[in-house]
Amino acid sequence: MDSDEHKRVLDPERDTAALKALTHPLRIQLLGLLRQDGPATASELAARTGESSASTSYHLRVLAKYAFIAEAEHRDGRERRWRALHTLTSWSNESMEATEAGRAFVGLARRRQIEHLERSLARYEADLAAGRLGQEWVEPSGITDLMPRLTAASLTELFDTVAGKLEELTSRDADDPRAEHVVFVAAGLPLAAQEHADRDPEGRDAEDLNP
16 A cells, blocks of 8 residues: 555555445445545434445444544543545545456446445535535536547546646645635546447447347
């Protein structure tokens, strides 16, 4: 496991048990809530997720076992509070693609990110309607779906550029009272040309594969 203050980097060979632990959908959701909203107890997280306190408590202990979270400072001695140890979990797509478990984890993680985006959109709309967000957030907020033609090298450069700029702006706004948590989701998913998508590796048309 490689890590720094902000990022947990998972390796499919060394972190097999941690990867398996993180495939549970509730654990992914709990980790996301701790990262997004800060430290919380099992009871508080149960209220947010609709689960029982016993269930959230169990899954929080599993996350702690594999060093995704740790105990936070307690407000009192009655119930544990938990905090996320990192702001994001990362991995090498190439390394993950080499193992069946790695491929399964990446596929699940990406789908959970889409679900997180859906929940975040609903929360954003509710916060705006209720006046919890100011009108200054209306214009810059949004979702875009562009389809540029890029090489693999250019797509890598694009992600590196976005990550670098995001780190710069996050550092700049760290102590600004006007700042809010922003859910930022970026996707770069190459799509093969349709003539390739309709053929199998042996060159047969898709309709020829049907019994």
